[in-house]
Amino acid sequence: MIRRAHHTEPVFAHSTLRARILLFTGIVLILLLLVISQVLLYQWRSVIISKQEESVVAVSKTFMVTVLDALIREDQSASAREGMLQTSIDDFMRSLGNVKYVAIVDDRQRLIAAGPPLLADAIPLTERPRLSSDGLALRITEDSTFSWVIDVHIPLRVARKSWGSAVFGYDASPIRDELRRLFFFLFVTTVIVSGATLIVLYVLASRLTRSLNRLVKEMDNVDLDREVRPSATDSGDDVAFLFQRFDAMQRRIDQSRIQLENAQRQVFQAEKLASIGRLASGVAHQVNNPLHGIRACLYAIEKEPENTGQTREYLGLIGEAIANIEAVVQKLLGFARQQPAQGSMIDISASARKVASLVDVRLREKSVRLALDLPEGLPPVAIDHQLFQEVVMNLLLNSFDAVGQRGTIAVTTGVHGADAVFLAVRDNGVGIQPEDLDRIFEPFYTTKDIGQGTGLGLSVSQSIIEQHGGTLLVQSAMGQGSTFTVILPRGSAE
Amino acid sequence: MSHTSKWKWTTILTIATPAVLALTVLFYVIVMDIERQTVILGTPDPIDPTAQFKPVAYVGVVSRYPPTIMYRGYQPIMDYLTANTPYRFELVLGKDYQEALRLLLSRRVSAVFLGSYQYVRAHTEHRIVPVLKPLNEYRQPLSRSVLFVRSSSSMRAVADLAGKTLALPSSESFSAHWPIDELFAQQKMSANDLARVHNFAHHHTVIAQVMNGSFEAGVTREYLVRDLLGKEIRAIAFSDPIPSSPLVALADHHTEIIRAMTEALLRVNQDERTRLELTQHWDAEFVNGFVTANDADYEIIRRMTQPARRKTTP
Missing domain, CATH: 3.40.190.10 (Periplasmic binding protein-like II)
Structure with missing residues (x-):
């Protein structure tokens, strides 16, 4: 019997899988969104700043013409020296509104005109002493007086004629305001998109793990002894396909199981017949002796057919001999029966006693002493009695092969712990080589001469015991003998 | 959820949340720092120090x-x-x-x-x-003066100027005298046949007045409108070449x-x-x-x- 697995843990840690999907996909997604939003932000930022720079440069260049005109006119006419430039600056600042300062300096960096006049000293002119001879220069900076400004420096030149330079300070806070709005827009968008995507992921992952969880439960419910199939899901997705493949796999397992059971039965029967073969000499002796007796009786009856008293006596002896032969044959038939009964509760002491009686004749060949300690009243064990007898037979015959003339074999049964019983077969034979101890339960492994053993006895015995929830143990010491112990749970059959 | 996954969740969230917040703050600071170094956008001709x-x-x-x-x-x-x-x-x-x-x-x-x-x-x-x-x-x-109109104008000949407005440059220029003294005389016209004739101080003002539709025709130096002829404006007549x-x-x-x-x-x-x-x-x-x-x-x-x-x- 093959038992299904029993789980005490959750059948499927679906929440872990869902968590992993959410976690890793979520992290990747959020990072991706962050990267995308930042790239967008920086691109946008560059565009905003460039646009603003182009705007202030264009405005500055336009006003520069007015400044140049004023400077040229003042150059050409001394009477127009004062006022014209300052008026232009005042008008310029008033009309635009975002101009924080304007300063016109000559080639020696002397201030010619400025707006607002009261803040002329604060206008940062000395930081760029070389710029008057350079081209149009621009920078964005945070100034202690004017806060964030776009500082534009334009040389007042036509060809190689220079009148100095103009410095414009434009309010840069609109750039920062726009960037701030843009940042929070992208931030909120990223949060919303991330949240929505995580919710979608959660739903999808939950559906996936629910299907997987169902599949795992169905797998756990599979009883290989019963042909109960999991009901396939009709979701039409990969999980349904997995269900189909699992069902196909289970069918293959069923077929394999049937083939295995057939093979096991054949192996058990073969080993059983092999055991009978090993018993053959003893059995022949057990049959021959009565037959010799019968022949002698028949001979005496033929000699004196009129001796009715003798004839009656000898016929009685013949009947006893035939009864003995029938008993032996009956034992053999019972042992060699191919279809074992299943699920019966047996008394291992009684079963061992029967096997001992079967091998007793064989043991006497080598004057082996068989010591039995088989107490009655042991708890019954759920095992097929024929299979158990086969195990005991194998162990006894192995011990018989191991002991020499006048050796001793002891068979003992008893209670093992609270829930098991044991049967031990101990001999004082040659023992088993330590290097062989790990291999004696392998199929077809034998240390006997060719033709003396199949190498399946212990393997089959271990298989039978383990299939019934028991254990087959071995202890051995070279020159001192070996002890094979069968431990079986009591009343454990289902 | 298993204990292990709970531990991982807690740990990862404990690390990830401040990290994301820190990154956000860092990005904000970086984005808002718009300070740029001086950029030279053009280099004029060098001044000869001698x-x-x-x-x-x-x-x-x-x-x-x-x-x-x-x-x-x-x-x-x-x-x-x-x-x-x-x-x-x-x-x-x-x-x-x-x-x-x-x-x-x-x-x-x-x-x-x-x-x-x-x-x-x-x-x-x-x-x-x-x-x-x-x-x-x-x-x-040599140079020439040109009498011109907008390309969309229906005027094709000098005679079409009758009843129209004409923009002229300074009266101290040849372009102001040529249409009156020579061109109209050839057509047996006079300035009186026009609705209005006005002298502007500069040639470019004449061009602008015609282009923006304030005047229907104008006279200026040919080289000043060479790039516009055949496009925005159309020539009606050219003067003879003059020095x-x-x-x-x-x-x-x-x-x-x-x-x-x-x-x-x-x-x-x-x-x-x-x-x-x-x-x-x-x-x-x-x-x-x-x-x-x-x-x-x-x-x-x-x-x-x-x-x-x-x-x-x-």
Whole structure:
């Protein structure tokens, strides 16, 4: 019997899988969104700043013409020296509104005109002493007086004629305001998109793990002894396909199981017949002796057919001999029966006693002493009695092969712990080589001469015991003998 | 959820949440820091440091455009002269013909760029002589005036001007006299046949007035509208070629400066490749170089500009 697995843990840690999907996909997604939003932000930022720079440069260049005109006119006419430039600056600042300062300096960096006049000293002119001879220069900076400004420096030149330079300070806070709005827009968008995507992921992952969880439960419910199939899901997705493949796999397992059971039965029967073969000499002796007796009786009856008293006596002896032969044959038939009964509760002491009686004749060949300690009243064990007898037979015959003339074999049964019983077969034979101890339960492994053993006895015995929830143990010491112990749970059959 | 996954969740969230918040704050700080280093967006021509030590020579010009426009066209010529003579040339703008002439007569300037008509008028009253005259794109020291309308205008001939408005440049220019004194006379018209004739101070104002639809026709120098002809505007009539506007000087004053100027400017068109590179920023009137001029060249103008009756508004 093959038992299904029993789980005490959750059948499927679906929440872990869902968590992993959410976690890793979520992290990747959020990072991706962050990267995308930042790239967008920086691109946008560059565009905003460039646009603003182009705007202030264009405005500055336009006003520069007015400044140049004023400077040229003042150059050409001394009477127009004062006022014209300052008026232009005042008008310029008033009309635009975002101009924080304007300063016109000559080639020696002397201030010619400025707006607002009261803040002329604060206008940062000395930081760029070389710029008057350079081209149009621009920078964005945070100034202690004017806060964030776009500082534009334009040389007042036509060809190689220079009148100095103009410095414009434009309010840069609109750039920062726009960037701030843009940042929070992208931030909120990223949060919303991330949240929505995580919710979608959660739903999808939950559906996936629910299907997987169902599949795992169905797998756990599979009883290989019963042909109960999991009901396939009709979701039409990969999980349904997995269900189909699992069902196909289970069918293959069923077929394999049937083939295995057939093979096991054949192996058990073969080993059983092999055991009978090993018993053959003893059995022949057990049959021959009565037959010799019968022949002698028949001979005496033929000699004196009129001796009715003798004839009656000898016929009685013949009947006893035939009864003995029938008993032996009956034992053999019972042992060699191919279809074992299943699920019966047996008394291992009684079963061992029967096997001992079967091998007793064989043991006497080598004057082996068989010591039995088989107490009655042991708890019954759920095992097929024929299979158990086969195990005991194998162990006894192995011990018989191991002991020499006048050796001793002891068979003992008893209670093992609270829930098991044991049967031990101990001999004082040659023992088993330590290097062989790990291999004696392998199929077809034998240390006997060719033709003396199949190498399946212990393997089959271990298989039978383990299939019934028991254990087959071995202890051995070279020159001192070996002890094979069968431990079986009591009343454990289902 | 298993204990292990709970632990992982807690740990990862404990690490990830502050990390994301820190990244957000970091990004915010970086984004809001818009400080940029100084960026030089253009490099003008270098100033010759030796020029300031040269004696200054002044050249006058009638300011037909705003001062900056005038300087853009004429200052490169001054720079060329400064670089190729022993003098540092400075431009002096005269707001009109009379002021430009006064600058010359008062000897504040050594030479002055005058219009052809202005020169003819001045020559009759003062001892001034033409020194150089510019070449046109055909390498001839000639120029023309053009009567033009917007391309969308229905006017096709001079006679169509009857009842229309006409924008003219300064009355001290040939372009202001040619339509009245010659063109209309040929068509047996007079200024009185037009709805309105107005003289503007500068040529570019005339062009702008026609382009924006304030006036239906205008007259200006051909080279000023060459790029617009056939596109935004259409020519109705061209004047006969006249000697181009001369650079004039007093007959007996600043002779060394005049000689240096003449030699330098005559070298402009000696080499074609050099001329193109040299004059790319010069006023369009002078980009083809110069030839020497004399008073006889301008006799044709004296014949063409006979007095005629006109109806103009100041």
